[in-house]
Amino acid sequence: MTMSMHAARSNSTWKNAVVYQIYPWTFSEDSARDPQLGHGSIKGIEERLPYIESLGANAIWLSPFYPSPMVDGGYDISDFRNVHPALGTLEDFDSLVKSAHERHIRLMVDFIPNHSSDKHEWFEKSRRREDGYDDWYIWHPGHKDEYGNNHPPNNWASVFSIPHRKAREHGEMSWLRDDEWTPPISAWKWDDVREEFYMHSFAVEQPDLNWSNPYVREAMKDAMRFWLDRGVDGFRVDAVNHIGKNMELLDEEVNTAYNEAWYENPYDQLLKHQSCNYPQTLHEYVWEMCQVLKDEAYEERDLRMILEAYMGESDLRDIDAIAPEVASTFNFGGLLASWDANSRKIQMDYYYERLLRDAVANQVNGNHDKSRLVARLGDNGARVAAVLNLFLPGMRFIYNGEELGLDDADVPPWRLQDPNGLRDPERTPMPWDETQPNVGFSRADPGDLWLPTNSADAYKSVMRQKQHEKSSLSLYKAAIRLCHELPAAMTGGYVPLRTDSDQVLAYGREDDETGDKLVVLVNFTRNKQASVKVLDSHFVIGGVILSSANVEQANRRVDLRAGVTLDSDEAIVIKKI
Numbered sequence: 218m219t220m221s222m223h224a225a226r227s228n229s230t231w232k233n234a235v236v237y238q239i240y241p242w243t244f245s246e247d248s249a250r251d252p253q254l255g256h257g258s259i260k261g262i263e264e265r266l267p268y269i270e271s272l273g274a275n276a277i278w279l280s281p282f283y284p285s286p287m288v289d290g291g292y293d294i295s296d297f298r299n300v301h302p303a304l305g306t307l308e309d310f311d312s313l314v315k316s317a318h319e320r321h322i323r324l325m326v327d328f329i330p331n332h333s334s335d336k337h338e339w340f341e342k343s344r345r346r347e348d349g350y351d352d353w354y355i356w357h358p359g360h361k362d363e364y365g366n367n368h369p370p371n372n373w374a375s376v377f378s379i380p381h382r383k384a385r386e387h388g389e390m391s392w393l394r395d396d397e398w399t400p401p402i403s404a405w406k407w408d409d410v411r412e413e414f415y416m417h418s419f420a421v422e423q424p425d426l427n428w429s430n431p432y433v434r435e436a437m438k439d440a441m442r443f444w445l446d447r448g449v450d451g452f453r454v455d456a457v458n459h460i461g462k463n464m465e466l467l468d469e470e471v472n473t474a475y476n477e478a479w480y481e482n483p484y485d486q487l488l489k490h491q492s493c494n495y496p497q498t499l500h501e502y503v504w505e506m507c508q509v510l511k512d513e514a515y516e517e518r519d520l521r522m523i524l525e526a527y528m529g530e531s532d533l534r535d536i537d538a539i540a541p542e543v544a545s546t547f548n549f550g551g552l553l554a555s556w557d558a559n560s561r562k563i564q565m566d567y568y569y570e571r572l573l574r575d576a577v578a579n580q581v582n583g584n585h586d587k588s589r590l591v592a593r594l595g596d597n598g599a600r601v602a603a604v605l606n607l608f609l610p611g612m613r614f615i616y617n618g619e620e621l622g623l624d625d626a627d628v629p630p631w632r633l634q635d636p637n638g639l640r641d642p643e644r645t646p647m648p649w650d651e652t653q654p655n656v657g658f659s660r661a662d663p664g665d666l667w668l669p670t671n672s673a674d675a676y677k678s679v680m681r682q683k684q685h686e687k688s689s690l691s692l693y694k695a696a697i698r699l700c701h702e703l704p705a706a707m708t709g710g711y712v713p714l715r716t717d718s719d720q721v722l723a724y725g726r727e728d729d730e731t732g733d734k735l736v737v738l739v740n741f742t743r744n745k746q747a748s749v750k751v752l753d754s755h756f757v758i759g760g761v762i763l764s765s766a767n768v769e770q771a772n773r774r775v776d777l778r779a780g781v782t783l784d785s786d787e788a789i790v791i792k793k794i
């Protein structure tokens with residue numbers, strides 16, 4: 218049996234990053250703001266830096282904080298170079314960067330290249346054909362039929378097509394036959410001002426920028442430099458696959474595998490080869506963005522981009538090859554794989570096997586677009602998933618509240634903010650202290666909060682969990698502390714391992730220099746203890762240093778070849794003695 222090890226070869230300090238994602242509107246309002254507005258603020262984040270530091274995170278990804286009409290939770294930006302006045306000022310932002318750096322916490326900001334808000338001055342100028350802004354967006358006169366009606370230039374659809382499905386469920390769209398699929402929402406919207414269609418991959422209020430226009434590309438790269446010059450350490454790049462389009466505007470093919478019963482989103486009845494994911498332009502534009510980070514001016518800084526793209530694995534690997542020293546795509550494979558030992562093993566082995574020299578890996582358990590980890594896996598499952606991901610090599614992302622084991626909230630329909638009516642349950646305010654008004658998030662009137670607090674989860678507040686050594690927060694802290702202390706967890710390569718049980722997943726970490734070794738064992742069985750042998754372990758006798766169930770372990774001694782007993786739904790970390 219040969220055992221291959223995939224070393225983490227990159228020199229980037231990001232390879233040890235624990236990145237804490239902050240959704241600014243519901244994270245924390247600074248205590249001094251008077252009157253309180255009911256949503257988070259930049260100063261509020263600065264106030265909570267000691268918390269982020271105590272968690273052990275050494276980087277932050279800040280979701281959009283830019284001026285925005287807030288149609289899509291801030292992903293509809295009306296000025297790429299400013300702070301939303303309701304969240305604070307550029308001075309507040311500078312102060313946040315400075316304070317974070319003083320604590321050795323790096324800051325990545327969300328960067329949204331594909332679209333702006335329809336309230337952005339570029340769009341206002343473009344729809345009026347002013348000042349050379351004519352083709353800053355994607356315009357088309359459409360096709361006139363014999364009755365003089367205008368039709369969109371092609372069948373391209375909006376990602377945000379779920380409202381159509383909901384409308385049909387509510388009895389609208391009665392003209393559709395029972396056996397007909399619900400049509401997606403067109404990506405084209407007629408504009409009465411310019412009397413042409415414009416393209417929007419997401420909401421109608423988020424027109425797509427025209428990346429084939431070099432002036433647009435320069436303006437967007439200038440926006441990147443604006444933030445880099447203010448001290449940010451990199452970007453999380455939003456929906457990057459959408460900037461690559463075939464500007465010949467060919468129709469998308471229909472997805473023959475589509476079945477309305479399985480797919481939630483009518484958008485998925487089209488394959489996406491033209492309206493996005495178009496490699497020729499996508500690769501060129503990603504390369505250009507990478508060059509901004511590689512500029513001499515930033516030579517001394519370890520800048521990094523993490524790119525959001527929902528694409529097939531081999532398409533992702535092509536993007537990862539563009540400039541692995543500064544940019545990699547998010548690894549959503551683990552998040553999307555089904556929750557069983559075999560699927561996760563196949564995904565992880567494949568991912569680390571294909572990792573390029575100089576690349577920095579990453580692991581994700583959730584974000585502001587996904588149902589919360591606990592809602593997907595239950596309380597114990599979420600703890601298992603935390604240990605599983607935290608000990609893998611690379612940047613590990615934690616979405617704020619994940620460390621508390623928060624569940625999805627029941628948001629009443631009249632309080633919904635998401636244009637899809639979908640993603641609010643995972644975006645409700647952080648519970649800091651359940652003895653305070655609004656769980657310590659803000660002192661505003663509860664009716665004024667950006668989203669309501671989740672009273673069902675108030676007992677999971679930071680204040681309370683800090684005092685319990687077996688809490689979810691204590692587990693995250695203990696795991697992250699070990700990840701920063703143990704050479705195998707810091708710099709060790711990924712070692713794929715096999716066990717004699719199809720319910721128990723194993724992997725190893727091994728540091729060449731110190732010989733430090735770890736094994737992580739994960740029992741996916743929900744109701745059964747498992748006794749498992751690690752068939753090809755790179756060491757035999759170890760001590761259990763962490764368990765997802767009990768947190769601290771008194772170095773229980775185990776023999777990996779003879780067999781190790783795990784509780785149901787338990788992950789353990791074993792260190793070579």
Ligand code: GLC
Nearest residue numbers: 289292329419455456585586
């Ligand atoms: C990304 C964001 C999501 C947003 C969309 C459009 O997927 O994570 O929240 O709605 O892009 O910007």
